[in-house]
Amino acid sequence: MLDHDPFPTPADLTADTPLDPALRTAVSAHRETIADVLDRRDPRLLVIVGPCSVHDPVAALDYARRLADAATRFADDLVVVLRAYLEKPRTVAGWVGLLRDPTMDGAGDIAGGIRAGRAFLVNAARTGLPLAYEFVDPVLAPHVADTVSWAAIGARTVTSPPHRQLASWLPMPVGMKNTLGGRIDLAIDAIRAAGLPHVFPGIGTDGRVTALRSDGNPAVHLVLRGGTVPNHDAASVAAAVSALAEAGLHSRIVVDCSHGNSGKDHNRQPVVLADLADRIGLGDQALAGVMLESYLADGRQCPDARPLRPDLSITDACLGWARTAPLLEQLAVAARRRNAVVSKERIRR
Ligand SMILES: O=C[C@H](O)[C@H](O)COP(=O)(O)O
Numbered sequence: 001m002l003d004h005d006p007f008p009t010p011a012d013l014t015a016d017t018p019l020d021p022a023l024r025t026a027v028s029a030h031r032e033t034i035a036d037v038l039d040r041r042d043p044r045l046l047v048i049v050g051p052c053s054v055h056d057p058v059a060a061l062d063y064a065r066r067l068a069d070a071a072t073r074f075a076d077d078l079v080v081v082l083r084a085y086l087e088k089p090r091t092v093a094g095w096v097g098l099l100r101d102p103t104m105d106g107a108g109d110i111a112g113g114i115r116a117g118r119a120f121l122v123n124a125a126r127t128g129l130p131l132a133y134e135f136v137d138p139v140l141a142p143h144v145a146d147t148v149s150w151a152a153i154g155a156r157t158v159t160s161p162p163h164r165q166l167a168s169w170l171p172m173p174v175g176m177k178n179t180l181g182g183r184i185d186l187a188i189d190a191i192r193a194a195g196l197p198h199v200f201p202g203i204g205t206d207g208r209v210t211a212l213r214s215d216g217n218p219a220v221h222l223v224l225r226g227g228t229v230p231n232h233d234a235a236s237v238a239a240a241v242s243a244l245a246e247a248g249l250h251s252r253i254v255v256d257c258s259h260g261n262s263g264k265d266h267n268r269q270p271v272v273l274a275d276l277a278d279r280i281g282l283g284d285q286a287l288a289g290v291m292l293e294s295y296l297a298d299g300r301q302c303p304d305a306r307p308l309r310p311d312l313s314i315t316d317a318c319l320g321w322a323r324t325a326p327l328l329e330q331l332a333v334a335a336r337r338r339n340a341v342v343s344k345e346r347i348r349r
């Protein structure tokens, strides 16, 4: 058995599965739009929505097409971004995602995974949606980063210096999640670190280990995902805004309705979302965006089940599409109300 199994370089992979020039232009426009929403130059609400993980690219593309139609319908009020997550960080162990284990049997065919994963990302980008991605393994980032318009550094890696350095180099807005225990101060440290220039080891486009140089990412922000207790409520968001302001940082926040904010119970996501929508509709400016875990069918299946259903999550339970579409409408109404409130206040002044 080989103790190493080389996989394609970022340059070879992107040559095999390129983003055509029109898509490259679209990705850079999406990144700017998202940064504008975070900075309030664009008054819309950011909505990052999609499966916990992609295990079946064909079914996930079906989901992406439905979402793209909805995104067009709500485009006056929402900037909808597809969760296109192909790597899963595990608390202890479990399926690590399509990129690293495409055959879902622990064989670890990373070469096959990055080919299938990149093909999925390029096809998903063709729907016109911006793509969201959690960068779990910094080594794999150069293989996919050009397709991504919004990135997360997750709760399990937000304290890691290599991930903070990677975020400083990534060419898109990056959300730093609070830690599993709910620590916001450590996510704030991550935001500060990623805003600075770094020189760090990484993989170059030619596949060689190289010194990567970053200028610092100007669009790093906080994502509240709950911890041992939820943190989507008004008091927690206000506390986070104050902590950010005290650190001299960007104080617009994305709130994840899933994970620690729903106790991983997908049925609680609409309850969290309703709480956020109420506050947005009343004019709350701190809430720049909302995240939802949603897929074709409602719930989850055991990853060891065979055959696996293509339309049902094999990681966290998701809201089914039928329950997701009305939530997008609820968020669009809230965003429209917020803009009306803000306009009235401006006129009064
Ligand atoms: O978002 C997905 C999961 O929450 C994450 O990968 C961790 O899952 P685990 O706690 O089951 O390992």
Ligand SMILES: C=C(OP(=O)(O)O)C(=O)O
Pocket: 052, 085, 089, 134, 153, 154, 155, 156, 177, 225, 256, 259
């Ligand atoms: C793993 C995820 O989130 P978190 O880092 O908040 O657990 C995720 O969004 O898939």
